[in-house]
Amino acid sequence: MPYISVIMPVYNAERFLDCSVGSVLSQTFDDWELICFNDASTDKSIDILNRYASSDKRIRVIDSPVNVKQGGGRNRGLLAAKGEYVMFLDADDRLASHESLATCIRAIKEENADMVLFDYETFRNDGSDPVTVSPLGQEAAELSGDNLRRHITMHPGPIWSAVYKRTLILENGLLFPEGVFYEDNAVALAIQLSASLPAKINASIYGYRTDNTSVTRSRNDYRFFHRINSAVTLKSHLVRLKLYDRWHDEIDFLLLNQYYVHTVYGCIYRFDRLPLKRLKYVLSTIDRLTPGFRNNPYFKSQSIKWKLKLAIHSVFPRLIHSIFMMKNKFSH
Numbered sequence: 001m002p003y004i005s006v007i008m009p010v011y012n013a014e015r016f017l018d019c020s021v022g023s024v025l026s027q028t029f030d031d032w033e034l035i036c037f038n039d040a041s042t043d044k045s046i047d048i049l050n051r052y053a054s055s056d057k058r059i060r061v062i063d064s065p066v067n068v069k070q071g072g073g074r075n076r077g078l079l080a081a082k083g084e085y086v087m088f089l090d091a092d093d094r095l096a097s098h099e100s101l102a103t104c105i106r107a108i109k110e111e112n113a114d115m116v117l118f119d120y121e122t123f124r125n126d127g128s129d130p131v132t133v134s135p136l137g138q139e140a141a142e143l144s145g146d147n148l149r150r151h152i153t154m155h156p157g158p159i160w161s162a163v164y165k166r167t168l169i170l171e172n173g174l175l176f177p178e179g180v181f182y183e184d185n186a187v188a189l190a191i192q193l194s195a196s197l198p199a200k201i202n203a204s205i206y207g208y209r210t211d212n213t214s215v216t217r218s219r220n221d222y223r224f225f226h227r228i229n230s231a232v233t234l235k236s237h238l239v240r241l242k243l244y245d246r247w248h249d250e251i252d253f254l255l256l257n258q259y260y261v262h263t264v265y266g267c268i269y270r271f272d273r274l275p276l277k278r279l280k281y282v283l284s285t286i287d288r289l290t291p292g293f294r295n296n297p298y299f300k301s302q303s304i305k306w307k308l309k310l311a312i313h314s315v316f317p318r319l320i321h322s323i324f325m326m327k328n329k330f331s332h
């Protein structure tokens with residue numbers, strides 16, 4: 001059995017696969033399997049994946065005739081995985097160095113960890129140098145137990161910014177929602193807070209590509225609002241796993257940002273036509289998700305400027321959107 005399974009959903013990623021698959025093949029730690037889930041791609045992705053699989057038995061390809069989105073692909077990979085540990089790799093990204101897996105495995109063994117969080121780097125194909133990003137900060141490597149868990153709630157990272165013991169996900173019933181976007185928002189924090197022995201290392205393990213298009217960076221894409229359901233699902237998992245009560249102030253502030261703050265600004269600045277119905281829904285339901293959020297100590301500790309800006313955007317979205325669109329029109 002492999003020590004670690006790398007799970008990679010693939011959809012129309014033919015131009016990225018030499019980079020992503022190649023970064024796994026180049027690892028100095030060789031006790032891995034790469035599970036590639038072809039999510040009904042319409043390009044030549046499946047041909048490329050099959051070619052790699054035929055040349056290295058550690059690469060397994062699952063070919064789906066039905067598109068189930070990133071969450072469905074990760075779920076199929078998790079259920080098929082044989083490794084004790086798993087990590088997630090997006091098909092347009094890469095492992096940051098030849099030592100990425102070796103560094104993670106070393107930390108797992110030294111800390112007896114069931115989850116190791118790490119830094120990542122952003123990269124482009126324009127010859128610019130990668131930029132290191134540390135969502136948790138360098139100081140998090142000195143934390144452990146509840147101190148680290150509390151830090152995670154305040155500085156959440158992507159699902160792919162850690163290596164996980166596979167049973168941590170499966171035994172806690174934390175498979176990804178399928179057929180939607182922002183699926184990782186629905187489970188990432190619940191998985192990370194469920195770890196019994198979490199650890200953080202100061203090393204860039206993952207490479208995140210920033211010169212492609214995605215829902216998280218696109219305009220006029222109503223899939224942006226999948227984040228709303230993801231926030232609701234996340235809270236239900238945290239309540240079910242009895243994690244919410246332990247860090248309810250921190251979690252409520254995270255949900256407030258995910259469900260409310262980012263959605264308000266997204267409605268105004270990511271759409272040419274203001275999606276007012278979606279905005280009104282969020283404004284009218286935020287108190288259900290985070291009751292009494294204005295008394296949350298983390299909300300109250302924000303600067304007057306931060307709170308005033310949010311209030312103005314919430315009360316006058318039409319006006320601010322019109323000004324923004326007018327400025328855009330004249331700047332071009």
